[in-house]
Amino acid sequence: MSQAQKDSPDGRERLVRTAFVLFAEKGFDSVTVRDLASASNVSVGLINHHFGSKDGLREAVDEFFIAQFEDAITGAAPQQTPSTPEDYATVIDAWIARHEADWPTIVAYFRRALLEESDWGFSLFQRFYGFVQATVNRMDASGQLGPDVDRLWLPFLMMYLELGTMVFDPYIKRVLGRSGYDRELWQRRHRAYMALIRRGASPSREGL
Amino acid sequence: MSQAQKDSPDGRERLVRTAFVLFAEKGFDSVTVRDLASASNVSVGLINHHFGSKDGLREAVDEFFIAQFEDAITGAAPQQTPSTPEDYATVIDAWIARHEADWPTIVAYFRRALLEESDWGFSLFQRFYGFVQATVNRMDASGQLGPDVDRLWLPFLMMYLELGTMVFDPYIKRVLGRSGYDRELWQRRHRAYMALIRRGASPSREGL
DNA sequence: TGTTGGACTGAACAATAGTTCAGTGATGCG
């Protein structure tokens, strides 16, 4: 049990980090153990030495990723529990801002985790769902939800808006020429998202 | 150039159809040419004979899929161009209803197309975007959009709600125990979706 | 100093992948 030394990462750590990037970019199956080894400057044998198999490495990378995600949902807002749409969006924005450097990689990895339909991808979804549901419940308790709003679907619809931004970002990039997470675009999305949740898209029916 | 005979599909057609199902279920890479051959009751060689390569078969399956999608967007509503959120949702509902039998396969294939980030997956996205955008423009022209609604993001957010329902349905199944496309659940989602687009989730601010 | 243990190597291995191609059988045409 050697202590973690931060100065120069050993082969094991380099493997996890480069695998995280490569899996996110190209997908698990498309990355060979030789790709991983040469990108990490280690030999092929080291993967099986440390992780038993390529799948073992994947599990290690998943844990590495979950740690960041966990921190985002719990550690992110230890005291401030969001109870308005603005709070909720702010928490998520803060998380994104905190991970700005490797945000594209995180998004890409998240994408694949969700779309590959794995068990742990489901656990990610479930955890996120719990977070959104709790927020909606608090909004409800403080009278911020209309009486006819569907309490079952609203959390899912909110998740779709959030996760859709992540999952479809590659296509946004191709349609608009830049990522939906680019500063200006993201702020605009934030406002549009907020407005939709709050008031919908119809003109306010003052005349009724 | 033999005419298409409907009675008993030849090896080529059987290959495309079973490949469509298997690719949707397990993903392109996870399906071997031997799987495809035995599931279609043909020999391995036939794939390369007809399609040149496994990738050639994929292209044929993609075209097969696009044909259905195309029919959904254009053929679905030849005359009726949607210009209200209700119209829009109705067109999509009709499409889904029309493909009820193989809807799960279509959803699964769509998922994989998105995940793989292929050019044609992008063209699907783009085409759908064009459809939604046109609808939003018509809504705008007939005064159904609030003045402060973001015209750039609204179509994307609407797409996220629609596509999210498709892409995340496997998780809905695991959270709620049944598909979001089950009749009762779907109708409820339809209303919740409509309400969100129209009025948002906040209680109507009549007192203001 | 000798020895133990763990990180690390890389050639060799076995399994599996997609592809090739010589050959079969049925069909239609002259």
Next chain:
DNA sequence: CGCATCACTGAACTATTGTTCAGTCCAACA
């Protein structure tokens, strides 16, 4: 009948994959 064409076969081939393992190196410890 002879010939050409076409869908189709399946054993053989080649490339690539993940895995194994005997062996190297080096730091820690007695």
